[in-house]
Amino acid sequence: MSISEHKRGFFAEEGRGGKRPLLTVSELSAYYGELRALFDVEFQVMPGEVLAIIGANGAGKSTLLKSMVGMMNRGKTAHTTGSIDMRGRRLDQLTTEKIVDAGVTMVPEGRRLFPRLTVEENLLTGAYLPRCREASEDKLVEMLDMFPRFAERRTQIVSQMSGGEQQMVAVARALMSDPQVVLFDELSLGLAPAIVDDIYEKVQQINQAGVTCIVIEQDMKRALRVSNHVLVMLEGAIVLEGDPKDLNEDQVSSAYFGSEIGRASA
């Protein structure tokens, strides 16, 4: 049942499980100049879920997340077509700043902290939006509580910290804007498994606090374990999606590698 769920129109009004979707992505295509990286991608994001996106290198996962936060709207070099709707609001027509203000933010691939700012300054920068400023100091304290790993190093320049600590700072920085939806692009990139476990524990904690999470995860098993819903991407399109409980591993890996079975079933 899950395999064709992404087909257009199937859940036009109602989303999965009869709930109203938080985000509806329709006919989304993305281009880097002449190169087309996404081909009419369609899916829904339910409020409060953890959605995992998996796929081989170059499948378009990062491009999809970047499109969702307006980072593919850069004129001639990168642009998108199609729509991304958040409860009646067209995110695809907003700038990144406005999308973040609307409650959708991203922890980018490779962390992308501000290297010459301290931990504390990186976090406070995450609360730059006018609606976040007043509570920014409280939020900072909350984050330092939540991430004791860097709490005592709050005045340190972030480029002097380990990769795991930097990833935690990147997650905390995103939370400073009080988001409804956080997109995580390859949290585990270059980190030791034990630290990755720690980080995913935080993601779970964030999700339990009511934040909808979308994660790109290279480790297929982990992706299936942490999520309520999985999208498998191949060559710029979604080739399989469903509840991880309903999908078997063969199905997922054949979709992932684009073997005949994977294609046929999609």
Place this chain on the structure above:
Amino acid sequence: MTAEAFNEELYWSVIDILNGLLTGTIIGGYYAMISIGLAMTFGVMRLVNLAHGDFIIVGAYLAVVLLNFLPISPFFTLTIVIPIMFCLGYVLQRVLLNHVSVQAMERKGLSANYGLMAPILVTFGLGIFISHVLLGIFESDARQLKNSLAFSAIRLSEDLNISLLRFIFFGLGIVILILLHLYLTRTHAGRAIRAASDDAEVSPLMGINTAHVYGLALGISMAIAGAAGVMIGMIRTFQPFDGPQFLLIAFGTVIIGGLGSIVGSLVGGILLGITQVLAGTYFGPSAQLVGGYMLILFVLAFKPQGLFSK
């Protein structure tokens, strides 16, 4: 040589050195003010602002205009010149320079090299434009902002004194640098400027509008340049085409001190000031500039990233 003559000579050489250090330091404070704006716009948006020196002169002429209408001391013109220059800078960045920046060229699908080159040409042209407008309005007469303190000095000893005005400007310069530091580290807008300078692509994810932040950066840069212009106008005469000589001082200071650090600009300015004064003392007035350039060349040869850059 008698003991007395020897003592006399020793005394004068000590006085010369003290005088060099003192005057050099005082001058350095104002060199720092001349250069900090240039360092900042380069650090934040990679803008090599060739009109920076002309902005300084604009500040001085703005004070001339104000003093024509208002019976105030030149000092008080600062309270008007600084906000006017800030607004000019903000608007200039948003309506002109943001459209020729690295980011703008990328949006047009052009290589980043265009974005580095275009603002250099644009600000070069802007500098020429500004000086001709000033020439058109004020003609080429040398001007000065008249003030009662021009000839007062602080006497530290019989043979050691410094100009009161220069001393005040040194203090004012330090205050402005401290305020700038506090702004950049303690306010949301200030942190946003530094964030955008570290990673412009990701800053929008913090809700930062980089076009606005760049406007603030050039606004601040021009506000400080304007303040420096008023001070310069009180110390010496100026003419419409004097901008480039201040641009050179600013480049020198930035090369010595390194980019992107306020302390670097201050120390760079002081080192340049001391070198110039001591070179002037020992090798005659014509050696002043040569001494300064020698220092710049040495720094470029041995520590091209500047003495204080991290």
